[in-house]
Amino acid sequence: MVDDTQVATVTRPQIQIQNAVKSFNGRVVVDIDNLTLGDHPIEGLIGPNGAGKTTLMRMIMHSTPLDSGTITLSNANGDRDVVISDLPTHWMAPHGVVKSNQVIMDFDKLTILDSMLLAVAKHRYEQPHRILAEKSVYDANVARIHEYMEFFDLGDPYRFAGSAGEKKLLDIIRCLLLDPKFLLLDEPTAGLPEDLTEKVMETIRDLAAAGTSVVVVEHDLNVIWNLSDDVHFMAEGNVVMHGSPQEIRENKTVIEKYLGEGHV
Amino acid sequence: MNLDWLDAFLISGLFSVVVIVGLGLLLHLQLGLTRIANFGVVGFFGIGMYSFGVLFTKVDWPFGDFWAFLISLAFGTFVAGLSGLLVGWLIADLDEDGVLVGTLGFATAVAILATTEDGLTGGARGLGGLRFPYDVGSVKADEFLWLIIVSIVVALILLYVWWVHRTPYGRLLIGIGGNEPLARSLGKPAFRAKLWLFAVGSAGMGLLGALFGVMERFLAPENLGIDVTLAAMVALVIGGTARAWGAVIGGFLVIGFFDIIVQSYLPFPREWYGQAIPNIKQIVFGAVLITVLLFRPLGILGDMRRDKLMRRVHGG
Ligand SMILES: Nc1ncnc2c1ncn2[C@@H]1O[C@H](COP(=O)(O)OP(=O)(O)O)[C@@H](O)[C@H]1O
Ligand SMILES: [Mg+2]
Numbered sequence: 001m002v003d004d005t006q007v008a009t010v011t012r013p014q015i016q017i018q019n020a021v022k023s024f025n026g027r028v029v030v031d032i033d034n035l036t037l038g039d040h041p042i043e044g045l046i047g048p049n050g051a052g053k054t055t056l057m058r059m060i061m062h063s064t065p066l067d068s069g070t071i072t073l074s075n076a077n078g079d080r081d082v083v084i085s086d087l088p089t090h091w092m093a094p095h096g097v098v099k100s101n102q103v104i105m106d107f108d109k110l111t112i113l114d115s116m117l118l119a120v121a122k123h124r125y126e127q128p129h130r131i132l133a134e135k136s137v138y139d140a141n142v143a144r145i146h147e148y149m150e151f152f153d154l155g156d157p158y159r160f161a162g163s164a165g166e167k168k169l170l171d172i173i174r175c176l177l178l179d180p181k182f183l184l185l186d187e188p189t190a191g192l193p194e195d196l197t198e199k200v201m202e203t204i205r206d207l208a209a210a211g212t213s214v215v216v217v218e219h220d221l222n223v224i225w226n227l228s229d230d231v232h233f234m235a236e237g238n239v240v241m242h243g244s245p246q247e248i249r250e251n252k253t254v255i256e257k258y259l260g261e262g263h264v
Numbered sequence: 265m266n267l268d269w270l271d272a273f274l275i276s277g278l279f280s281v282v283v284i285v286g287l288g289l290l291l292h293l294q295l296g297l298t299r300i301a302n303f304g305v306v307g308f309f310g311i312g313m314y315s316f317g318v319l320f321t322k323v324d325w326p327f328g329d330f331w332a333f334l335i336s337l338a339f340g341t342f343v344a345g346l347s348g349l350l351v352g353w354l355i356a357d358l359d360e361d362g363v364l365v366g367t368l369g370f371a372t373a374v375a376i377l378a379t380t381e382d383g384l385t386g387g388a389r390g391l392g393g394l395r396f397p398y399d400v401g402s403v404k405a406d407e408f409l410w411l412i413i414v415s416i417v418v419a420l421i422l423l424y425v426w427w428v429h430r431t432p433y434g435r436l437l438i439g440i441g442g443n444e445p446l447a448r449s450l451g452k453p454a455f456r457a458k459l460w461l462f463a464v465g466s467a468g469m470g471l472l473g474a475l476f477g478v479m480e481r482f483l484a485p486e487n488l489g490i491d492v493t494l495a496a497m498v499a500l501v502i503g504g505t506a507r508a509w510g511a512v513i514g515g516f517l518v519i520g521f522f523d524i525i526v527q528s529y530l531p532f533p534r535e536w537y538g539q540a541i542p543n544i545k546q547i548v549f550g551a552v553l554i555t556v557l558l559f560r561p562l563g564i565l566g567d568m569r570r571d572k573l574m575r576r577v578h579g580g
Contacts, residue, residue: 061449093451101449107442109506110435111570117432118439119450126436126457128464131424137432138578158575174450 012213013075013096013181014038015060020069020085022052022059030055030237032069038182038213040229042204044245045217047234048258053217054102056234057184061099062089073097073182096181100188102217106167113157116145119174141177148173152199165191172200176207183207185216189223201227225249233258267404275404277524279411279479284519286418286472287496288503288511289425290465295497296505296568297434298461299441301360304351304367305469306492307374308344312470313477313487314391316340318384321393333397337474344470345463352462356455368490375488390484394477407479414475421468426508429568430577437461438568491546495519498549502556504563513564518552 015037022030030052037043045053058064060071062085071085073095082095092098107115120141125133149157152169161167168191175183185204189197197220204227208214218224224231224245231248232239235258241251248254287305294300316336325332347370355366378385385391396406428434439447440454448454477483495518496511503514522545526532532541556563 063445063449088455089445089448090451090453092449099449101446105443105446107439107446109438109442109568109570111574114435114438114570114574118435118447118452121432121435123451123453125432126452128428128433128460130433131427131431133432134430134577158571160571178450 012038012041012211013073014213015084015097015182016070016072016074017056017060018070018072020056020059020071021067022055022064023067028237030059032056032238035232035239037215037232041208041212042214042216042228042230043242044224044228044231045215045234045239046221046224046231046248046258051234052237053234054186057099057186057215057217060084060097060184061092062087075181093178096179097184098175098178098180098182099184100172100175100186102186102190104164104167105171106161108160110160111158112149112154112161112170113145115161115170116148116157116174116177117141119177120145144177148176151203152196165193165196168192169196169200176203180207180212183212183214185214187217187219189218189220197223267402267408270404270408271528272404272407273528274524275407275411276479277520277528279407279414280523281515281520282411282415282418283472283476284492284495284499285512285515286414286421287469287492288500288515289418289421289508290468290472291496291500292425292505292508292511293428293437294461294465295500296507296510297428297437297441298458300355300363300458300461302367302462302465303364303493303497304369304371305496306488306490307351307367307371308348308466308469309473309476309492310371310374310378310488311347311473312340312344312467313473313483314340314378314385315343315470316474317391317394317477317483321391322384329395330397337471340474341467341471344473345467347470348462348464348466349459351466352459356458356462371488371490371493375485378483378485378488385483385485388485390482392482394481394483396478410475410479414472414479417471417475422508422512429508429573438570494549498553500563501553502563504565504567506562506568507565510563510565517564518549522548 017032017035017037020030020032021028047053055064059066066085069085070083072081073084074081084092084095084097107118110118117137121137125137145157152173161170172185172188188200192200201223204214204216216224216227228245230242231245232242233248233254234240240253241248243251287309291302291305294302316339319339320332320336351367351370355363358366379387381387382389396410398406398409400406400409436452436457439452440457444454480487499514499518500511501514502518503512504510527541560566
């Protein structure tokens with residue numbers, strides 16, 4: 001038992017990216033020789049607009065297919081490594097790899113509760129002949145869903161998400177409900193009010209403490225300096241350096257390329 | 265049974281309404297929930313009709329009519345389901361234009377096969393020899409009983425479709441229809457789900473085709489025109505694509521109005537019935553469709569209301 005817990009605190013789920021290339025219309029947008037994500041509980045991924053952060057995350061999810069290269073998931077609890085770049089997108093969530101979206105993604109005909117129940121429902125309940133499955137799915141998940149609804153102060157679950165911020169939050173909660181082992185967040189707090197940003201950060205910290213590896217892309221650098229244990233700096237499609245928040249913050253190249261004098 | 269009160273036109277008019285409603289209900293799962301515009305409805309309908317008819321009439325059945333009938337019916341349903349699986353596989357990853365061309369092309373291919381494979385289907389001459397699996401005295405009584413049986417089948421389809429809105433399966437279909445990439449990223453195998461949706465929906469359409477063939481007693485390629493697909497679509501769109509009752513309301517209003525009231529009871533000159541009435545019918549279909557789409561794009565019943573529905577389902 002003691003050994004097990006020690007292993008669990010030392011190794012976390014990791015994602016290895018090797019020789020991963022993606023170009024759009026002949027222009028190389030991401031070109032990464034070798035990058036490991038997940039060495040630390042929470043890692044920040046920053047860089048100027050258009051550096052390829054979103055594209056890299058989409059490549060990991062395989063919602064953007066790679067031109068070449070491999071992406072591998074290695075799990076903490078002794079499971080075998082999985083080459084996730086060989087798998088279709090819908091296999092990522094079952095492997096524990098989950099991403100929230102930078103742009104608003106929502107199901108406009110589904111209520112808040114519907115949307116969460118869709119996220120948590122096991123696929124075996126979603127078959128044409130499973131006509132009595134609603135109660136099982138609802139009963140098994142309603143407590144968890146209500147916990148999130150209350151924590152984020154969402155009010156009535158039987159309504160449609162209204163504002164952009166609410167949809168963004170819902171996107172993040174759907175990810176949390178999937179019990180991610182490796183969580184990718186693409187600008188999670190953009191468009192959220194300050195109190196919700198705090199709550200999202202708190203949730204992410206708890207999740208990371210419980211063993212999930214988290215990678216956050218953020219424009220709000222205060223979130224990055226506050227939250228991350230390690231920061232990757234991405235420019236022109238490549239991760240050009242990484243280090244502690246302190247190191248990255250004081251690095252000359254970063255300041256020149258990204259932060260500008262005013263930010264330091 | 266005394267059926268003097270019942271007009272033979274009324275039986276056949278109601279029968280076509282019921283069949284179109286059934287097709288519209290199945291289309292509702294594909295178009296209304298999953299946003300796949302299947303323009304090949306009549307193809308699946310025809311495959312069911314002909315697979316049933318050919319097996320029933322060409323095989324020397326060693327046992328009674330009734331069992332031969334049931335086995336052939338199951339066969340027609342199964343073959344239509346299989347063709348749905350195949351077509352689904354071809355179109356599941358295509359965009360709207362691809363789906364349109366793929367499903368339309370499939371339906372055309374079925375109509376052509378029904379004409380050219382005349383060794384099996386009788387070609388343009390048609391295929392006779394179909395009959396009801398019972399005999400209750402008169403042709404009218406037989407047809408009336410068949411209308412009731414098929415109405416029960418369509419009522420069961422309605423019950424299923426209505427119920428699907430209250431299941432995780434329905435939620436999955438709505439999710440895929442609303443935002444497929446998001447559904448995939450939540451771990452939902454959208455491709456496979458569409459495949460099975462097509463298989464099940466097409467099996468149902470094939471069953472309705474076989475049941476329709478029995479009422480006709482004579483299968484001919486004319487039964488496989490695009491007007492069947494259009495009738496189901498118009499009924500669904502006018503009633504409301506997003507609601508389970510949409511196809512029922514639309515079917516009775518539009519098809520019922522035409523096939524029963526206009527065709528049979530309005531005093532048109534006799535010579536109109538050959539050419540003019542079918543043409544007027546198409547024009548009015550089109551006009552009604554455009555009017556509804558302009559003023560009530562989601563049909564008479566409007567959009568689905570998951571907020572109210574789910575509250576009721578969960579007893580909140
Ligand atoms: N689907 C696409 N088609 C063409 N170009 C794209 C596409 N997605 C991203 N790009 C381009 O790739 C570059 C990187 O974009 P992105 O990954 O969104 O950057 P970041 O998230 O770091 O701001 C940008 O120049 C963007 O215009
Ligand atoms: Mg981005």
